Amino acid sequence: MYPFISTNQQLRLDGPAMGDYGGNWRYGAATEGRRAGSTPTKRSRRDYEDGLPRAGYGAARDRDVGYPRDRVYEEQLGRAGWRDGDALGGGGDLIQMGYGGGGLGANDLGLGPGLGPGLGGGGLGPLGLGMPDENQLMGARMGPLDVGMGGRPGGLGLNGGAPEADVLRAGLDVLPPDASSTLFVDGLPQDCSRREAAHIFRPFIGFKEVRLVHKDAKRADGGKVVLCFVEFADARCAATALEALQGYKFDETDHESYVLRLTFARHPGPRGPARDDLYRGGRDRGDDYNNRSRGGGGGRR
DNA sequence: AGCACA
Numbered sequence: 001m002y003p004f005i006s007t008n009q010q011l012r013l014d015g016p017a018m019g020d021y022g023g024n025w026r027y028g029a030a031t032e033g034r035r036a037g038s039t040p041t042k043r044s045r046r047d048y049e050d051g052l053p054r055a056g057y058g059a060a061r062d063r064d065v066g067y068p069r070d071r072v073y074e075e076q077l078g079r080a081g082w083r084d085g086d087a088l089g090g091g092g093d094l095i096q097m098g099y100g101g102g103g104l105g106a107n108d109l110g111l112g113p114g115l116g117p118g119l120g121g122g123g124l125g126p127l128g129l130g131m132p133d134e135n136q137l138m139g140a141r142m143g144p145l146d147v148g149m150g151g152r153p154g155g156l157g158l159n160g161g162a163p164e165a166d167v168l169r170a171g172l173d174v175l176p177p178d179a180s181s182t183l184f185v186d187g188l189p190q191d192c193s194r195r196e197a198a199h200i201f202r203p204f205i206g207f208k209e210v211r212l213v214h215k216d217a218k219r220a221d222g223g224k225v226v227l228c229f230v231e232f233a234d235a236r237c238a239a240t241a242l243e244a245l246q247g248y249k250f251d252e253t254d255h256e257s258y259v260l261r262l263t264f265a266r267h268p269g270p271r272g273p274a275r276d277d278l279y280r281g282g283r284d285r286g287d288d289y290n291n292r293s294r295g296g297g298g299g300r301r
Numbered sequence: 302a303g304c305a306c307a
Binding site for chain 2: 182184185186187211212213215217218225227229261263265266267270
């Protein structure tokens with residue numbers, strides 16, 4: 001079984017532990033998210049195809065990073081295009097959280113195995129809790145499970161009294177079919193260093209490394225273009241960063257230039273796990289970032 | 302729109 005699931009043991013829907021929401025569990029989830037980082041990318045994609053529970057963005061995992069994620073999740077909420085119909089109709093959103101390291105897993109809820117499929121999109125039908133129908137659920141996002149659990153309107157209900165909106169949203173989204181652990185980033189300034197690029201992505205959970213590529217621009221005006229491949233622990237991590245940084249402006253004051261464009265890399269992943277020393281060798285372009293990672297090599301320290 | 306490294 002997938003290691004994630006143990007994450008949310010701190011989450012108890014059947015007990016008095018509900019009050020702990022604001023505190024520990026997010027951290028627990030964050031830790032688990034990191035642990036999950038070793039998971040190969042293929043998995044999430046395969047899950048998608050299998051119709052198995054898919055990973056949400058795992059907002060919780062990112063809580064400790066200090067990035068403007070509230071905005072991110074706002075955006076995600078509106079991004080229905082990323083969610084397939086099944087998910088919207090009850091495909092297992094909350095389960096995704098459980099699997100995804102972001103939040104609730106069916107088993108953690110103490111609600112039994114039958115809970116799984118019904119949780120998606122707020123669909124609580126299978127629980128036999130008397131939910132009228134999913135449309136109502138979609139509208140109100142308040143189900144019987146909320147009763148006595150401090151659920152709040154607008155949330156997914158199962159999160160009960162979780163104070164943070166993004167926590168509630170953690171399981172709402174589904175990875176796009178093309179999601180991978182590698183982001184392709186375009187729109188970097190020509191003089192962007194690897195260090196600079198890495199600074200942008202490092203705050204995100206699961207960040208592994210940045211690979212800069214200098215290419216000749218299509219218009220051979222002598223122009224160079226800097227491409228960037230960013231490796232993450234898994235597709236969910238990558239997707240989170242993608243969402244957060246899409247449209248990121250290098251120069252806030254210059255409205256014209258350097259708006260980041262992020263997509264999932266067409267051919268994801270480096271060969272083997274991304275390690276620092278993988279890039280200390282001949283490919284080193286001698287920029288700050290690489291020199292720095294040399295550890296003693298650059299005459300430092 | 303533009304996708305490299307092994």
